[in-house]
Amino acid sequence: MRVFTSLDEVAGAVGEQLGTSDWLRIDQDRVNQFADATGDHQWIHVDVERSKDGPFGGTIAHGYLTLSLIPYLGAQVFALDTPGAKLNYGVNKVRFPNPVLVGSRVRSHVSVADVSDLPKGKQLTLKHTVEIEDQDKPACVAETVVLLLP
Template identity: 45%
Template sequence: MANVIITNPEQLLDLEGKTLGTTAWLTVSQQRINLFAEATNDHQWIHVDEEKAAQGPFGACIAHGYLTLSLASDFLFQLIDIQNLAMGVNYGCNKIRFPAPVPVGSEIRGRGDVISVEQVGEAYQAVIRITIEIEGSERPGCVVDTISRYSFK
């Protein structure tokens, strides 16, 4: 169940400037990294060659930055459930950063902060910053300002 449930546009507008809390922890497994490498044809050794990566700069394989970014979508759905929609779409992202590598075996979670909400035509556009925290790390693995548009019934 999501941290915040929204049923109408007014509730969404009222979220501007508020935090949505955090999600459950997720383990970044080598299998997940390998599957992402297969899906994207990105087989760089720092991601998939466990022996070589163990001798490399991170001491182990690390998740692709775009793999970490892609998990923001899952975290967003854990943070906020917008109901009574005719349609919701991913409109894009603003600034995306990868401050720290995400080593294989890491536990990560999303933290959500609502940056802005505005009406755009008949829809409502929300910019929600997803900070992907790495357990035990001071720096996050990814920070992204997601942009979603919602049309209510």
């Protein structure tokens, strides 16, 4: 795991591949809990019987569930032990090129895409590529933005 202890160290890591998380199995219980939390109970996510005849042959994870796993998966790859506040600022771009079938395993590859100076700190842009085991196309590609304040 890569641990950053200063803003200068973060700035020096632009273009660096930080690593890859462990695999995480996406089970139906996790998908159902996400559906309950968000109110998104579309049958393709939660109706196991109906989805067998659907376009993917089974239930799939919500795209936003996959996106929401980025902090959990990323915490296995890097830590920001820099002084000051660390604030989620947003997401520049998110794509879901491939659905995650329930029962599949995913993991995230993390790299530092950019670090820019702000009047009161740094803006860190991370690229996350969430792959699905034994699939050519990733489940999610996202650029997340973090504000690092001294």
